[in-house]
Amino acid sequence: MTLNLVVDANMLLAAIRGERTLNRLQRLQAAKVLLNVAMPMKEEVDEHLPQLIEKMLKGLGANEEDLKTGLSRAWMLWQEYQETLTIFEETAYRNFEQMARRRVPHDPDDWPCVALALALGASIFTDNVRHLGRSGIGVWDSSTVDVLIEELEEALEQQKTEGYKNPE
Incomplete structure (x- = not known):
């Protein structure tokens, strides 16, 4: 059974801003979870990414050159990561x-x-x-997804172990 998740724009923006959410998304994909995005969510990230990165870097005391470099890196990461999503x-x-x-x-x-x-x-x-929790649809927040990832990784590890048992 394949698990499908629709990823909201706030999670995509969080993945670009910090490693923890990006790591979550990558671990979900490694566990064969399909990550899906509605085009307006992608467009929301496109629209808000520059301001969020600039605000974050200015808060860290970045100069103009650092801002340009940081924004360029964030934009590259976002462009690359889109290739792993179904939009x-x-x-x-x-x-x-x-x-x-x-x-x-x-x-x-x-x-x-x-x-x-x-x-x-x-x-x-x-x-x-x-x-979104009031929509009548299953909603997974970060802490619930962390539990899901652990369960999926344990199941994958168990499958590997059982698949490699010596037939003796």
């Missing part, structure tokens, strides 16, 4: 738009994430549990 155009989840909008009336920008989860029968990976 869905609106046509893939458009039929679920009205249902999704009804489920998240308090945050109308989140409907694509919810609609994609409905279309795929997937859960959502986000730390925006306050809003």
